[in-house]
Amino acid sequence: MSRVGTSMIDLARQIVRPARRRIFPGSAAYWERRYRRGGTSGPGSAGTHREFKARFLNDFVDRHGVESVVELGCGDGSQLELGRYPHYVGYDVSETAVDACSARFASDPTKEFRTYDPAEFPAGPFAELSLSLDVILHLIEDDVFDVHLDHLFGASQRFVIIYGADVDMDPKKTAAHCRFRRFTPVIESRYPAWHLDGVTEGLAPATREGPRTDFFVYRLG
Numbered sequence: 001m002s003r004v005g006t007s008m009i010d011l012a013r014q015i016v017r018p019a020r021r022r023i024f025p026g027s028a029a030y031w032e033r034r035y036r037r038g039g040t041s042g043p044g045s046a047g048t049h050r051e052f053k054a055r056f057l058n059d060f061v062d063r064h065g066v067e068s069v070v071e072l073g074c075g076d077g078s079q080l081e082l083g084r085y086p087h088y089v090g091y092d093v094s095e096t097a098v099d100a101c102s103a104r105f106a107s108d109p110t111k112e113f114r115t116y117d118p119a120e121f122p123a124g125p126f127a128e129l130s131l132s133l134d135v136i137l138h139l140i141e142d143d144v145f146d147v148h149l150d151h152l153f154g155a156s157q158r159f160v161i162i163y164g165a166d167v168d169m170d171p172k173k174t175a176a177h178c179r180f181r182r183f184t185p186v187i188e189s190r191y192p193a194w195h196l197d198g199v200t201e202g203l204a205p206a207t208r209e210g211p212r213t214d215f216f217v218y219r220l221g
């Protein structure tokens with residue numbers, strides 16, 4: 001696209017975004033509405049991105065003999081379709097997404113799905129590996145971000161894997177349903193029993209607005 005075309009798009013964004021932020025219904029309502037209208041989990045859950053994620057995760061599960069996986073924010077199941085896990089429970093804040101996944105994987109006895117209600121989330125740990133893949137950038141509200149991390153680290157007995165961008169970004173420069181913030185310092189101070197075991201560089205951003213997303217592997221002890 002020409003430079004003129006690009007700057008016109010940037011200008012339009014500068015006008016539209018503040019208005020969108022003012023009417024943003026909150027992260028949970030946003031996702032439920034998006035799926036109810038036939039929307040998907042987005043570009044990070046499709047094409048080369050979903051293949052990259054699945055390759056990393058399947059290899060990790062094989063190498064470490066992980067028997068049970070819980071995912072917070074399973075989405076529409078597009079990425080999960082490539083997942084090979086002995087036993088998997090997917091939670092999502094959107095009931096529509098959970099219903100769609102239940103139907104999509106109805107013949108797969110290794111996978112089950114539940115609507116995520118933070119007040120009803122079971123006390124852990126109850127799985128060997130917990131996952132948060134392309135979810136943290138969508139946790140707009142501070143309290144939702146805090147509880148997500150508590151549940152993610154509380155659910156697991158051995159490993160936590162986050163696929164996310166560990167950067168702070170001015171929310172004015174992103175879409176209303178995105179908020180990039182650093183999570184590694186929060187995890188380090190809040191969950192001292194967990195250690196960052198490795199970071200694996202991800203692919204280029206799924207959209208031109210976002211920073212690169214990487215895999216962060218945490219290990220207990």
Ligand SMILES: C[S@@+](CC[C@H](N)C(=O)[O-])C[C@H]1O[C@@H](n2cnc3c(N)ncnc32)[C@H](O)[C@@H]1O
Pocket residue numbers: 027028031032041042044045072073074075076078079080091092093094097116132133134135138139144148
């Ligand atoms: C971009 S999609 C990623 C889906 C999937 N993890 C993947 O990698 O393909 C983000 C998902 O997080 C879900 N979500 C948003 N806030 C959540 C929360 N607080 N707890 C659980 N899921 C949440 C959304 O409904 C959406 O399905």
